[in-house]
Amino acid sequence: MSEATKEQAREHGLIARVFHWGFIVVFVYALLKQLDAIEQLQDPDLLRFEMVFAMGFLALLAVRFTYMRITMPTALPASTSPRLKVLARAGHLAMYLSLATMAISGLAIGAIYSSGSPEGAGMRIAMFFHENAILVAYLSIGLHIAAAVFHRLKGDGIWSSMVPIWKETQN
Numbered sequence: 001m002s003e004a005t006k007e008q009a010r011e012h013g014l015i016a017r018v019f020h021w022g023f024i025v026v027f028v029y030a031l032l033k034q035l036d037a038i039e040q041l042q043d044p045d046l047l048r049f050e051m052v053f054a055m056g057f058l059a060l061l062a063v064r065f066t067y068m069r070i071t072m073p074t075a076l077p078a079s080t081s082p083r084l085k086v087l088a089r090a091g092h093l094a095m096y097l098s099l100a101t102m103a104i105s106g107l108a109i110g111a112i113y114s115s116g117s118p119e120g121a122g123m124r125i126a127m128f129f130h131e132n133a134i135l136v137a138y139l140s141i142g143l144h145i146a147a148a149v150f151h152r153l154k155g156d157g158i159w160s161s162m163v164p165i166w167k168e169t170q171n
């Protein structure tokens with residue numbers, strides 16, 4: 001697979017890679033600790049923990065997004081077709097937006113619950129966003145991983161710009 005194209009992707013830097021893989025650890029932890037029912041929020045310690053965690057999650061996402069925007073949001077070379085660039089950008093944005101929506105709707109659930117009206121329309125709307133954001137996140141992450149594997153099979157260096165294993169045998 002050493003068939004290097006004229007313009008290979010540049011590697012993402014160490015900080016970008018730590019953000020990418022470190023965030024996945026945080027995300028998996030968030031999934032493992034997910035709540036099963038709203039009644040669990042009766043425990044004030046759990047409610048406080050969930051709120052602090054969601055704020056940290058959101059802050060981490062914002063810092064990572066800003067860092068990537070001002071450095072190198074994608075390793076796709078300049079010669080990539082505009083359609084593919086838009087597709088990649090849309091895919092990345094879908095992940096950021098769905099993950100942010102999960103945290104923001106979680107914060108809304110906590111705020112509404114604390115204000116003493118857990119049965120109202122506000123809570124139903126917040127729950128709707130919370131439950132559907134996770135579906136969009138799973139879908140966009142699934143497509144993202146499929147796209148990464150596709151690039152690996154193409155051997156254009158995008159996979160190796162971020163993933164430390166199964167690299168193309170170049171350099």
Ligand code: HEM
Nearest residue numbers: 024027068073074075076092095141145148158159162163
């Ligand atoms: C929770 C799971 C994941 C999320 C949320 C995620 C998110 C992202 C995002 C937003 C980017 C764009 C750069 C950035 O803003 O950091 C990116 C880049 C990338 N990710 Fe993931 N990723 C995930 C899992 C994976 C996995 C499992 C793989 C490989 C098997 C992978 C491979 C890549 C590659 C190759 C790039 C570079 C793409 C480019 O430079 O255009 N990602 N990822």
Ligand code: HEM
Nearest residue numbers: 030034035036037038050051054057103106107109110131
């Ligand atoms: C980044 C932060 C968060 C993530 C990633 C997250 C993730 C999840 C996931 C994956 C589920 C399961 C959804 C489903 O089965 O459809 C869930 C359920 C739930 N989450 Fe969160 N959550 C976060 C923050 C919060 C916060 C801050 C609260 C409230 C204080 C909260 C309250 C709930 C409740 C009440 C449920 C159960 C919904 C039901 O009855 O099925 N979450 N969360």
